[in-house]
Amino acid sequence: xxxxxxxxxxxxxxxxxxxxxxxxxxxxxxxxxxxxxxxxxxxxxxxxxxxxxxxxxxxxxxxxxxxxxxxxxxxxxxxxxxxxxxxxxxxxxxxxxxxxxxxxxxxxxxxxxxxxxxxxxxxxxxxxxxxxxxxxxxxxxxxxxxxxxxxxxxxxxxxxxxxxxxxxxxxxxxxxxxxxxxxxxxxxxxxxxxxxxxxxxxxxxxxxxxxxxxxxxxxxxxxxxxxxxxxxxxxxxxxxxxxxxxxxxxxxxxxxxxxxxxxxxxxxxxxxxxxxxxxxxxxxxxxxxxxxxxxxxxxxxxxxx
Amino acid sequence: xxxxxxxxxxxxxxxxxxxxxxxxxxxxxxxxxxxxxxxxxxxxxxxxxxxxxxxxxxxxxxxxxxxxxxxxxxxxxxxxxxxxxxxxxxxxxxxxxxxxxxxxxxxxxxxxxxxxxxxxxxxxxxxxxxxxxxxxxxxxxxxxxxxxxxxxxxxxxxxxxxxxxxxxxxxxxxxxxxxxxxxxxxxxxxxxxxxxxxxxxxxxxxxxxxxxxxxxxxxxxxxxxxxxxxxxxxxxxxxxxxxxxxxxxxxxxxxxxxxxxxxxxxxxxxxxxxxxxxxxxxxxxxxxxxxxxxxxxxxxxxxxxxxxxxxxxxxxxxxxxxxxxxx
Numbered sequence: 001x002x003x004x005x006x007x008x009x010x011x012x013x014x015x016x017x018x019x020x021x022x023x024x025x026x027x028x029x030x031x032x033x034x035x036x037x038x039x040x041x042x043x044x045x046x047x048x049x050x051x052x053x054x055x056x057x058x059x060x061x062x063x064x065x066x067x068x069x070x071x072x073x074x075x076x077x078x079x080x081x082x083x084x085x086x087x088x089x090x091x092x093x094x095x096x097x098x099x100x101x102x103x104x105x106x107x108x109x110x111x112x113x114x115x116x117x118x119x120x121x122x123x124x125x126x127x128x129x130x131x132x133x134x135x136x137x138x139x140x141x142x143x144x145x146x147x148x149x150x151x152x153x154x155x156x157x158x159x160x161x162x163x164x165x166x167x168x169x170x171x172x173x174x175x176x177x178x179x180x181x182x183x184x185x186x187x188x189x190x191x192x193x194x195x196x197x198x199x200x201x202x203x204x205x206x207x208x209x210x211x212x213x214x215x216x217x218x219x220x221x222x223x224x225x226x227x228x229x230x231x232x233x234x235x236x237x238x239x240x241x242x243x244x245x246x247x248x249x250x251x252x253x254x255x256x257x258x259x260x261x262x263x264x265x266x267x268x269x270x271x272x273x274x275x276x277x278x279x280x281x282x283x284x285x286x287x288x289x290x291x292x293x294x295x296x297x298x299x300x301x302x303x304x305x
Numbered sequence: 306x307x308x309x310x311x312x313x314x315x316x317x318x319x320x321x322x323x324x325x326x327x328x329x330x331x332x333x334x335x336x337x338x339x340x341x342x343x344x345x346x347x348x349x350x351x352x353x354x355x356x357x358x359x360x361x362x363x364x365x366x367x368x369x370x371x372x373x374x375x376x377x378x379x380x381x382x383x384x385x386x387x388x389x390x391x392x393x394x395x396x397x398x399x400x401x402x403x404x405x406x407x408x409x410x411x412x413x414x415x416x417x418x419x420x421x422x423x424x425x426x427x428x429x430x431x432x433x434x435x436x437x438x439x440x441x442x443x444x445x446x447x448x449x450x451x452x453x454x455x456x457x458x459x460x461x462x463x464x465x466x467x468x469x470x471x472x473x474x475x476x477x478x479x480x481x482x483x484x485x486x487x488x489x490x491x492x493x494x495x496x497x498x499x500x501x502x503x504x505x506x507x508x509x510x511x512x513x514x515x516x517x518x519x520x521x522x523x524x525x526x527x528x529x530x531x532x533x534x535x536x537x538x539x540x541x542x543x544x545x546x547x548x549x550x551x552x553x554x555x556x557x558x559x560x561x562x563x564x565x566x567x568x569x570x571x572x573x574x575x576x577x578x579x580x581x582x583x584x585x586x587x588x589x590x591x592x593x594x595x596x597x598x599x600x601x602x603x604x605x606x607x608x609x610x611x612x613x614x615x616x617x618x619x620x621x622x623x624x625x626x627x628x629x630x631x632x
Contacts, residue, residue, distance in 0.1 A: 037431055087614055093431055094362045098570050099613040101563050105606030113600050226442060226559065233435045276452050283446035287439040291424060294436050298428040 004138050009259050010252065015144045017251025018151030022206035023228035024235070024243040025158055026199025032238030033174045033195050034089055039100035040080065041203050041228065042221025043107035048073040048204020049211035049220060050111060053120040062125035066208050073204020074197040081196040086189070104222070112218045119215035122208070147209050154202070155244055162240060171195060175238060227254075230290050236303025245301060250286050257285040309625040313578045316585070320484060328477045336476040337548070342588040343483045344544045349568035349580025350490055351537030356566070357575030358498060359530045360510030365421065365437030367561035368444045369535035371554075372417050373410035373542025378552035379454060380406050381462040403468040403482070406543055414539020415532050422531035426524060438559060445557040459553025466547055473547075483544055487581070490537060495577055497533075506530050538565070571612060573619030582620050 027041050051072035056065030080103060088096050128143045162168040170191055173181040182188040207221065214220070231250050235242025262278030269277065281288075293300070320343065327335035348370055355361040383390050383399025390397045400406060425436045449457045465473045473479045497503045509516040509523045517523055546552045555561065564587070572583030590608070594601035616623050 031431070037434070084610065084614070091613075093434060094356070094570075094574070095613050095617075097362065097364065097434065098566065099610055101567075102606040102609035102613065105602040105609070109600040109602040109606070113603070222559075226438065229435050230439060233432060233439075237431055276450070280447055280450040283450050284443045287443040287446075290439045291436060291443070294428055294432060295424050298432060300432075 004136065005259075007136070007138055008140060009255055011138075011140055011144070011148070013252035013255035014248065015148050015151075015251070016255055017248040018148050018155070019206050019210055020224070020227055020231050020251055021155055021244050021247035022151060022202045022209075023224055024231040024247050025155070025240060026202045027228050028232040028235070028238055028240060028243045029171070029195055030199045031232070033171055034085075034192055036085065036088060037093055037096045037100065038085070038199075039097060039225065040103035040107065041199070042223075042225030043104050044073045044077055044200040044203040044221070045207035045224055046107070046111060046216075046218065046221040047076050048201075048207035049122070049216045050115060050120065050207075051204065052208030052211055053122040053216045054115075056122060057120070062123075062128075062212075065122065066205065069204045069208030070201045073207070074201040076204075077200020078193055078197040081193050085196060086192070089192070108218050115218075117218065119217035120211075122211040122216055124212045143212065150209065154205070158202075158240065167191075167194065227286070230286055233300055234290055234293055236300030239300075239302040242300060242302035250289070253289055254282075254286050257282040261285070309576065309578075309621060312582075312621060312624055316578055316581055317488075320487075320581075320585075324477060324480050324484075333476045336480050338588055338592060340476065340480045340483055340548055341545075342585045343480070343487050344541050344548060345565070345568060345587065346581040346584035347483070347487050347490060347544065348538045348541035348565050349572070349584050350487070350494060351534050351539075351541060352565050353534075353569050353575065353580045354494065354497075354537065355531050355534035356569055357579065358503060358510070359506050359527055359534075361426070361527060361531060362434050363437045363531070363534075364434045364559070364562050364566070365425075365439075365441035366535070366538050366565050367441050367557050367559065368421065369414040369418055369538040370542035370545070370561060370565065371444060371448070371552075371557035372414040373539030373544075374546035374552040374556045375448070375454065375460075375542075376410040376413050376539070377406050377466070377543040377546040378460040378462060380409060381466055382454070382460055385463065401464070401466045403466045403473070403547070406466055406547075407540055410539045410543035411536045414542065415536035417539075418532045418535020419528070422528045422535070426527050426531065438562070441557060441559050441562055445554055445559070448554040448557055455553070457554060459551055459555075462546075462550045462552075465550055479548070483548075486540070486544070490540075491577065491581070498577070502526070502529070567609060569619075571609070571619055573621035576619070576621045579619055579621055586620060 023041065023045060026044075027038060030036055030038050030041075048069035052065035052069040055068035056062050059065075084099060084103065088099055091099075124143045128146050131139045131141045132145065134140055162171060170181060170186050173186070174188070174191060174195075178188065206224075210224075211220075227250060231246040232243055233246075234249060235244070235246030258279070261282045262275050265274035265278045320339070324336050324339045327333075327339065348366070351369070352363065352366045355363050355366075379390065380400045384401045385399070388399070390399060421437065421440045425433055425440070428436055448454075454460050465479070467473055468482060471478045471482065473482070498507070505516060505521050506526055509521070509526055513523055516526075542556060545556070568580045568583035568587055570583065571586050572579035572581065587605075590605060591601065594604050598604075612619060618625075
């Protein structure tokens with residue numbers, strides 16, 4: 001394998017990782033602050049993608065589509081928080097898993113009902129289409145590069161929000177002692193709604209950005225959701241830093257595994273066997289990574305016990 | 306407790322009488338539906354041991370369901386092609402003999418549960434849910450990308466496997482086999498829940514430290530329960546594959562894990578007949594609502610949400626009131 005191809009795959013892995021971070025950040029915030037496992041996070045991702053596709057098809061503007069994805073996912077998130085999720089905070093994990101699994105069923109079928117079973121398409125805007133030549137002569141799609149940049153920007157913004165703003169202080173306080181900050185006069189239920197809507201907006205935004213690369217369809221959220229869970233489990237549930245490290249790790253492992261493993265097995269196997277073994281192992285690689293990590297460090301990289 | 310026993314008897318009677326009626330009325334499709342319900346109930350009974358009695362929220366029971374299914378698929382496909390599965394260290398040929406297939410399904414899924422449990426039970430809480438989910442995905446992607454047994458397309462078996470003295474292709478006879486297995490497993494479960502093993506397992510769910518303090522190894526206890534639980538779900542997988550004469554990676558998907566969990570919750574967690582009632586209800590809903598609207602999953606989701614938020618004990622909890630006795 002040439003170095004150029006390798007660098008290109010590293011960039012692809014980064015792009016994938018950054019997207020996973022947008023999903024995982026919301027999940028891990030929601031878990032850290034409210035102690036809730038939200039399986040319906042993938043549905044919010046899907047809602048963001050559908051909103052972006054519908055609005056940008058109607059207005060012709062990609063940016064309006066992105067704005068719509070943020071708004072729609074945040075609104076859907078706030079709505080389910082107030083109607084359903086709020087009742088789940090003091091229930092056990094089993095109830096949370098089931099109730100949010102039920103929400104997936106409702107959202108998926110609801111979306112199918114409104115938009116039909118055929119996928120929608122979201123076009124990359126003309127100013128981000130085409131590819132750029134990076135130093136070293138690598139041709140790389142501009143849009144994917146933009147995703148990496150936007151993702152890192154959002155990550156930086158999120159860290160700043162948590163570290164320096166009033167709401168960030170409340171979020172961190174909520175993570176360490178829920179009763180205490182309620183006693184100190186913080187409106188805890190409003191805070192919960194805001195955190196949930198924030199996480200939802202990040203998921204919807206990720207859905208819209210990815211929607212321009214893949215097709216926008218019902219069920220697009222669940223594979224990403226499971227990967228995002230892997231990310232936060234690897235990073236340590238509740239830790240934003242862990243989510244970032246985990247996301248990049250998972251993105252790189254998955255992308256590089258798919259290209260490198262078949263090549264690696266090729267050196268001592270027949271080509272077809274190497275391809276079969278390599279691709280089978282590659283598709284399992286991140287789950288193997290997670291299982292191995294959990295066996296040695298049962299609370300993830302940055303998790304507290 | 307008496308009311309729950311009464312409900313259990315009614316359910317069992319229905320499971321015997323309904324297919325007999327369908328047989329008399331010449332409605333083979335209804336018998337197939339009932340067979341599906343009984344097999345899925347068996348899968349749920351397996352999960353209920355880990356989830357209800359042991360308090361282990363496994364989001365990966367599709368693994369065992371799928372391993373059982375593929376055990377049947379691989380044995381039967383080798384019997385079709387007359388190629389041995391392996392010749393070393395001993396000759397192992399394919400088979401269409403149901404009891405052997407069940408044995409292989411139980412052993413292989415039990416072994417998978419032992420390995421997965423040994424790793425996963427080192428964690429707890431959310432991490433346990435997630436690591437079992439990850440193992441499920443691992444098997445799912447492995448079967449998709451492993452070409453030897455059909456890969457993504459799955460594996461078809463042309464003729465249903467045989468059971469001595471019975472014609473398994475006759476729906477009512479195959480139903481009889483499945484119901485008999487379910488009844489035997491339910492009986493074993495009721496004995497197990499009252500045995501010292503079952504009581505200790507239940508105690509460990511309620512207070513781990515105390516059980517540890519009286520000198521019972523909680524890890525080993527849970528691992529054993531998880532293994533038995535996986536083996537039962539694996540047996541259900543083999544029967545399910547035989548019912549459809551088809552296995553595919555979908556059996557390993559996380560939705561399958563979610564559905565098995567739904568049976569347990571709809572019926573009532575930790576109740577002996579909870580998964581049976583849950584699976585029957587699921588099949589009835591699927592049939593009735595599916596006929597009513599293409600989007601029946603919306604109603605299923607709403608119902609599930611209602612059960613979680615307002616009816617904690619599932620259907621049995623609603624009908625029989627708060628139970629006293631399963632712990």
